[in-house]
Amino acid sequence: MSAIVLLIDDDHRIRSSLGRLLRVLSYHVIEAADWNAALQLTAADQPNVVVTDLHMPERSGIDIARLVRSHPQFSHIPIIALTATPPGDDETIALFHAILEKPCTADELKRVLEDALQPGP
Numbered sequence: 001m002s003a004i005v006l007l008i009d010d011d012h013r014i015r016s017s018l019g020r021l022l023r024v025l026s027y028h029v030i031e032a033a034d035w036n037a038a039l040q041l042t043a044a045d046q047p048n049v050v051v052t053d054l055h056m057p058e059r060s061g062i063d064i065a066r067l068v069r070s071h072p073q074f075s076h077i078p079i080i081a082l083t084a085t086p087p088g089d090d091e092t093i094a095l096f097h098a099i100l101e102k103p104c105t106a107d108e109l110k111r112v113l114e115d116a117l118q119p120g121p
Contacts, residue, residue, distance in 0.1 A: 005029050035059035048077070
């Protein structure tokens with residue numbers, strides 16, 4: 001079975017194009033446009049990895065990462081941020097497995113996803 005990727009982005013065009021790319025890379029993709037949908041899908045589908053935009057209305061990708069990290073059932077899930085403006089503070093950076101700057105290449109995304117999905121020690 002392919003890994004489940006929860007893709008969170010409020011921009012439908014970005015979500016759609018990234019979703020297509022992830023499917024081409026053989027991932028099972030579930031998509032969310034906002035905080036509420038992301039939380040429902042995390043609880044229902046228990047993704048193997050989360051790919052999220054950082055800057056969204058209402059709740060940011062940073063808010064989502066903090067909540068996932070604080071929940072014992074989901075704290076192990078790697079979170080990859082995609083953003084045009086990466087955070088500069090160490091506390092925020094530590095929430096994420098990786099932070100990719102938009103636009104990133106398919107190869108960069110594939111490499112980071114493969115790394116995130118490697119079994120731990």
